Amino acid sequence: MSHLGALVLIAVNTALINNMVFHFFVGNCPFIGVSRRVDTAFGMGAAVTFVTAVAAMLSWMCTYFILAPGAPLTNWVWHKINPASAAVVDLSILNYVVYIFLIAAAVQLVEMYVRKFFPALYKAFGVYLPLITTNCVILFVCLEIMKHVSGASGPMYWGLDKALVYAIFAGMGFLIAIIVMAGIRQELDHCDVPKPLRGAGITMIIAGILALAFMGFMGVDKSLESLFGG
Amino acid sequence: MATGDGPTPLERFINGILPENPTYRQILGICPTLAVSNSMESAMTMAAAVAFVLLGSNVVVSLIRGLLRPHLRILVFTLTIAAFVTIADRFLAAYMYEMSKKLGPYVPLIIVNCIIIARCEVCAAKQSVLAASADAIGQSLGFALGLASIATIREVLGFGTWFGLPVFSHSWWPAWVVMILPPGAFITLGLLMGAANWIGAAWAKRASA
Numbered sequence: 001m002s003h004l005g006a007l008v009l010i011a012v013n014t015a016l017i018n019n020m021v022f023h024f025f026v027g028n029c030p031f032i033g034v035s036r037r038v039d040t041a042f043g044m045g046a047a048v049t050f051v052t053a054v055a056a057m058l059s060w061m062c063t064y065f066i067l068a069p070g071a072p073l074t075n076w077v078w079h080k081i082n083p084a085s086a087a088v089v090d091l092s093i094l095n096y097v098v099y100i101f102l103i104a105a106a107v108q109l110v111e112m113y114v115r116k117f118f119p120a121l122y123k124a125f126g127v128y129l130p131l132i133t134t135n136c137v138i139l140f141v142c143l144e145i146m147k148h149v150s151g152a153s154g155p156m157y158w159g160l161d162k163a164l165v166y167a168i169f170a171g172m173g174f175l176i177a178i179i180v181m182a183g184i185r186q187e188l189d190h191c192d193v194p195k196p197l198r199g200a201g202i203t204m205i206i207a208g209i210l211a212l213a214f215m216g217f218m219g220v221d222k223s224l225e226s227l228f229g230g
Numbered sequence: 231m232a233t234g235d236g237p238t239p240l241e242r243f244i245n246g247i248l249p250e251n252p253t254y255r256q257i258l259g260i261c262p263t264l265a266v267s268n269s270m271e272s273a274m275t276m277a278a279a280v281a282f283v284l285l286g287s288n289v290v291v292s293l294i295r296g297l298l299r300p301h302l303r304i305l306v307f308t309l310t311i312a313a314f315v316t317i318a319d320r321f322l323a324a325y326m327y328e329m330s331k332k333l334g335p336y337v338p339l340i341i342v343n344c345i346i347i348a349r350c351e352v353c354a355a356k357q358s359v360l361a362a363s364a365d366a367i368g369q370s371l372g373f374a375l376g377l378a379s380i381a382t383i384r385e386v387l388g389f390g391t392w393f394g395l396p397v398f399s400h401s402w403w404p405a406w407v408v409m410i411l412p413p414g415a416f417i418t419l420g421l422l423m424g425a426a427n428w429i430g431a432a433w434a435k436r437a438s439a
Contacts, residue, residue: 023412024335025264029344032257096319096338097312104305136261136342143335196427197420200257204420211413 005228006155007165013221015169020137021177022211027137031178032203041182042175047129049171052138055106056167059099059142060149060160067091067098068150092150099142107132137174141167180210239364242353246368252345253376253419254426259345263377264415265336270393273381274374275329279318279337281370284346285363286314291354292362298355307350308341315340345373383418384409 020026027048034044065073069090078089111129115122132138144166148158158166184206193202237245252258259280266276287310291298298306319337322330330337340346349369354362385391388409390398408414 025261025412025415026339028260028264029258032260093316093320096316096341097309100308100312100341101305104308136339139339139342140335143338194424196431197424201420201423201427204416204423206420208413208416208420211411211416212408215411215413 002228005224007162009221009224009228010162010165011169012224014166015173015176016214016217017221019173019177019214020140020170021174022207022214024140026140027135027174030132030135031174031181031207032200035178035181035185035203038179038182038186041178044132045171045175045178048132048135048137048174049168051103051106051110051129051132051135052141052167052171053164054110055103055138056141056145056163057160058102058106060145060158060163062098062102063095063146063149064160067095067146092146095146099139099146103138103142106138137170141170177210181206237361239361242357242361242365243368246365246370246372247375248372250369251372251376251426252369253373253380254423255430256345256348257423258348259343259373260419261339262336262343263373263380264412264419266333267377267381267384267415267418268388268410269385270378270381272329272332273377275322275326276333276336277370277374277377279322280340280343280345280373281366282318283311283314283340284349284370285366286317287311287346288349288354288362288366289359291350292357292359295355303351303355304347307347311346311350312341345369379422380415380418383422384414388414 014020018024021028021031030044030048035041063071065071067074069092070088071091074089074091078087079085107129111122114129145158145163148156148163152158181203185203188202188206197205246252250256253260253263262276262280266272287307290310291307294306315338318340319330322333322337349365353365357365382392385393386397387406390396390400390403390405406414409418
């Protein structure tokens with residue numbers, strides 16, 4: 001399969017077939033909490049996409065150069081200190097701590113950058129930025145990248161390009177899901193929902209029906225694969 | 231800080247189970263609740279992992295609460311939680327390899343589970359170790375209860391089993407595959423939330439009447 005074909009396949013797979021919200025259940029807290037209006041939902045989705053891309057880039061670099069078993073930078077430092085040692089250095093026990101630190105750093109970075117250079121944008125999604133430190137979509141993307149960088153070989157191995165495409169389209173999948181949900185919930189304001197189900201209850205049921213709809217994308221990846229001559 | 235300026239340890243413990251149930255009342259930690267509730271076995275492993283991490287981080291945060299600075303608070307919480315999650319993850323990988331494969335990324339995702347950060351923020355950062363651990367145990371029981379209720383419905387309807395034990399015979403029960411798949415999780419949780427609100431409202435009405 002061509003390289004471009006592989007990238008398209010990753011994009012479609014992440015955004016539609018295995019949608020973050022409807023297939024992996026990550027990012028549910030903002031999905032329920034911030035999906036009352038379409039404009040705020042768009043702000044949240046865009047902020048998540050942006051931070052996911054930045055965090056994914058940082059975490060790919062950290063995993064590749066420092067954390068993975070036998071990573072070049074760590075190996076070089078270790079053998080500089082211990083010339084006699086023949087060991088392969090493995091720092092992967094630190095993965096989770098480093099990722100969460102990177103995500104917090106990325107959120108801070110994006111917040112400062114946006115405040116300085118795009119004040120209008122900052123006003124639009126400023127309140128959501130600190131919240132997304134604890135958004136599971138971002139950590140999930142970092143973990144997935146970790147799986148495909150350390151210890152993976154052949155087509156399973158992801159370079160920086162594949163990791164970035166994956167991260168951006170994971171964010172897009174979240175954006176699609178939260179906007180669809182916000183659109184439905186705006187219409188729902190005019191409906192007579194049974195009282196106990198109002199709020200989170202009916203949102204979960206709608207999400208279930210949407211998840212059923214998204215299951216319709218299953219198998220699209222097979223047709224794409226044959227299209228690209230996989 | 232004295233224990234007096236907040237709920238007592240016993241109140242913290244009892245509040246966690248039903249009055250402030252993480253799943254139904256606070257609607258926190260929905261991601262793992264949905265993702266691992268397709269069988270009782272994985273749900274209970276998850277609940278145990280969350281209980282361990284919650285207890286550990288609540289105790290540590292409570293011990294260092296005098297040193298916390300407001301702007302670095304959340305970062306300290308998440309790093310503490312990440313350390314405990316690494317321990318839980320390595321333990322599962324070493325002693326329960328199959329289960330660790332099945333839970334996959336949802337064990338590391340405990341780091342960003344809102345229950346733990348919320349409990350650190352609401353309770354552990356303000357109260358003594360005793361109250362913080364009572365709170366952790368109560369909240370963990372409440373979380374386990376929430377997970378068990380969803381997992382029971384999904385496993386019984388989806389596989390016809392409970393904890394792997396046969397409940398409905400396959401000779402007459404067509405297993406509802408959709409309950410095992412993602413849509414089943416959302417719909418079950420939505421209906422259960424509705425039921426919880428309905429029962430809660432009925433109780434409140436009876437109490438006031």
